[in-house]
Amino acid sequence: MKILIIEDEIDLLQNSKEFLEAENFLVETAMDYPSGLEKVMNYQYDCILLDIMIPGGSGLDILKQMKAANRKQAVLILSAKDSVADKVLGLEIGADDYLAKPFHFAELLARIKSIIRRNAQEGSSLLTYKNITVDPENRIVRIADKTLSFNRKEFDMLYYFLLRPNKLLEKTTLAEAVWGDHADQADNLDFIYSQIKNIRKKLKDADAEADIQAVYGVGYKLV
Incomplete structure (x- = not known):
């Protein structure tokens, strides 16, 4: 955040x-x-x-x-x-x-x-989308009854997606949200791809009912 x-x-x-x-x-x-x-x-x-x-x-x-x-x-x-x-x-x-x-x-x-x-979060201490539940204060992610392990950047990026389900997010927007306002000045945004690849694998392995979809040339969205 x-x-x-x-x-x-x-x-x-x-x-x-x-x-x-x-x-x-x-x-x-x-x-x-x-x-x-x-x-x-x-x-x-x-x-x-x-x-x-x-x-x-x-x-x-x-x-x-x-x-x-x-x-x-x-x-x-x-x-x-x-x-x-x-x-x-x-x-x-x-x-x-x-x-x-x-x-x-x-x-x-x-x-x-x-x-x-x-x-x-509409007043709730938890954020839920499909079978994914996030506790932002304690930085815990659960899918059904399974607790997943995410590093700090992975957690922040997943949380950012969960706040905006089905919304197309540009790569620069994701970079700024997780790495800071001047991340858009980086030579390239390849680090976004690697983080999302890790998140997608963890979601898939845990049978999440949502996935992060790439929109070629633009960005990603949680669907």
Whole structure:
């Protein structure tokens, strides 16, 4: 799962990044309005942590730009401004939740997981498709009553597919989701093929009722 932190307090930014990476999130960062806006408009995230007061503009303006462009991404506002007006405005514009600074990382993690469950898993702690069940928090994959072993990248990619069944996903989209926003600048995307080959074999060996189908020249989809 991929998180974007838009925050200009360098210590908070770095500490948050290290904490979330230890929790197996892929974390991207931005420290001002222009770079934050560029990322939310060009890349997809499971959750965006958005500070209101950032150099060059307001986090609320980023929310407005996202809404105008119909960029539907989960947003958790982080701000030292704990006024009711800011909170209400942010939620009205499209934020999913609001967390005032200073905060405990345990609460931050709980809020992020709650937002992701509401937006992607309809409130459930598990994600199920056909006979495949994924527990994202404990990083467990089961097919029927069988538990499968996946490495970190394989798990992240399978989870990304399961959130978007039957949707065609381009190779660059998969690379960015699992390896980071600049993966599309790699000389080639052969590493995507090798990961998917491993996932497909594990699904087939476990008699999964779903498979990852290649769409020549474009990408893949879970069917």
